[in-house]
Amino acid sequence: MSTTERVLLLSETGGLALAAVRSQPGLRVAREAAGAESRLWVRGLPPTGQLALAVRQLPTISTFGLDAEGRLFPVASLTPTTQLPSELEWQPIQEFLRLELPTAALPGQLPAPHPLRLVPASRAMEGAALLTTLAAWQTYASSAPEIRLQRLRFAVAGPERVLVLGTPLPSVPGQEHWLHHNVLLPAGLEFESPLLALLVAQKYNPHGNALLLFAADGSLERIPHAYLVPATRSAARLTTGSSEHDKHV
Amino acid sequence: MTLADFIEELLTRGDVTVTSEPMPPTEEAQPVVLALLQRYHTQDAQQQPYTAPAFDPDAALWAARYLYRAAQLAVVRELDETAVQVWLQDYAGALTPEAVYSADLTLRYLPDLLHLAKGLAPGDALVSHLQTTARQWPLSFVGGDIVGEVPVAVLAHPSLRAAYVDRIIGARDLRRARQPEVAELVRAALGRYAAELWPEFEDLFSTPTNATEPD
Known part of the structure; x- marks a missing residue:
């Protein structure tokens, strides 16, 4: 077995946690429809070595090693258990999770208008x-x-x-x-x-x-x-x- | 070409056309010319200080004819001194304020004609005649080099007096401005801004010329 990268599988709701790794370089995300729910695939992680803490803290369903033929190997397993779906549309994580300005919870306070006054010159x-x-x-x-x-x-x-x-x-x-x-x-x-x-x-x-x-x-x-x-x-x-x-x- | 055409051209375009032959009396159609001149008088009076003198048809018509004939004599060089004497008759009426102002409506263009005539022939009889006319109608000849006596009749009327001073200041005519009676009026018009508005006039009276130092 020779894996080329690691792949994470998350539930749709677990995908909310991806915001924490949005700044990680090279990550790509794809959504897979799976019955009534959908799942999220994340790839672009190195095949070996310790992952960043923010990545390790993600609520993943599974973590796989991916070989060149698209086969997925569970961690520490030499046997692939599934195949990475080929129809996935991968997006850079920055595009998958677009930034939005938050709605202000409270209106800002305008400074009080300053009356124009004329004084003796x-x-x-x-x-x-x-x-x-x-x-x-x-x-x-x-x-x-x-x-x-x-x-x-x-x-x-x-x-x-x-x-x-x-x-x-x-x-x-x-x-x-x-x-x-x-x-x-x-x-x-x-x-x-x-x-x-x-x-x-x-x-x-x-x-x-x-x-x-x-x-x-x-x-x-x-x-x-x-x-x-x-x-x-x-x-x-x-x-x-x-x-x-x-x-x- | 009629006198009315000539006046119309003069007042609307600023240039004129003259013929070489004397204008027949029928072409000096007085009612039309007078209507033109009276309309111009009404417009020009709005621009005059105080209340301008009323329209004097005789003086206005005489001046219009005089200007036309003088223009003819300036460009038709074969007309001799006799023609000048015959064509350019002096005004026969009294020089009232109304006559002075009404004649000025067209006589004010004579200084340019005099300048042109002097350029063509300085010793011409026309030039001499126009210079005589300049002394008789000083309001219309401000800025020229012919300076006669102080125009008492002009200075006696508020509107003509102010207009005369306006023209002297406008033309920067120091020859007239140095006449004592006129100098007082110019000084009053300039007020305390003489040095700013007409520095040469201010210098004229601020520089002592024949002062003698007391012992």
């Missing part, structure tokens, strides 16, 4: 935008020198809300804002942490195609750059007011 920043009224803006545009208008753009959200952008800003009543990462913050205020401007810009303006206008109470409006038009006298005069941009509170 530690330093004065140059104004970049002015929130004013349409009437004030139209009066200014009608009389302002053209060279001042050429440096401005504006967007209108209604009779009471006109955003004028550029420098120098017009000298008209309104709320001045300063610009940081496409975020417009009221003059004299800033985020609690300077990093928040970047995070807010990434969250609400990922493509950088808009301005985020913050109010002192932390609410914000998203104003696409496309809504800003060059400041000309005719553009200001012919504006009647509209409201199309997104508002987040």
Whole structure:
């Protein structure tokens, strides 16, 4: 007798224990239908020598030596007792036992949302935008020198809300804002942490195609750059007011 | 080619076509030309500071004819000095704000024509005549090298005054900006941003030229 490898036979339920040897190299598994139940064959073990502890601990029905002709020899027996079924479809044990992510037993806990708060600024920043009224803006545009208008753009959200952008800003009543990462913050205020401007810009303006206008109470409006038009006298005069941009509170 | 065609081309395409022969009065179809000019006045007034002066049909029509004939004289070189005197009549009406602004709708294109005419023949009678016209209509000739007296009539009207200053700043016309009455207006328009908006103007008045040191 000359066996080439050892073969294990397990019941279907015993096959659950195969997870413990899934990392053993070279093991292959096949399922054999046997009446109402099925059995599992495991091969790829060396013909002699002590097997790994995890293999020895498997709940096997039988352990055989396999020769080149497919005959199965019980341990310490010189006579084969059966033949390894030839129709078995062998799979590497890693494919036979596929990994699955476990279902979480308990839901994870989300961190509590951090409210955006504006605090008094530690330093004065140059104004970049002015929130004013349409009437004030139209009066200014009608009389302002053209060279001042050429440096401005504006967007209108209604009779009471006109955003004028550029420098120098017009000298008209309104709320001045300063610009940081496409975020417009009221003059004299800033985020609690300077990093928040970047995070807010990434969250609400990922493509950088808009301005985020913050109010002192932390609410914000998203104003696409496309809504800003060059400041000309005719553009200001012919504006009647509209409201199309997104508002987040 | 009619005067209406000429104005239409000028205002919509920016280039013009002229014929070599004098335009018959029938082709200067006034109602059509006036309708074009009045429509342009309405559009242009939206862009003017304050409230632009009202439309003056006589001045607007005179200026349109003047521009057409000046363009003819510039390209038809066989027309002599007599033709210049006959074709280019001065405006006979009063230079009211309405007349100044209405004439400016087309006279504002004359500086380019003057530049062209000077390039063709600097000593031409047409050039001389256009230079005289430039002194009479200063609002329309900002940026050119003909600087006349301070245009009191222009400065007296809020819209024309602001437009005049706008044009001086836009053309960076230091010759006009250095006139004392005008300099004050330019300084007011630039405010405290003069060094940023027009550094040359700021330098003009910040560099002492004839200051004398006290003992």
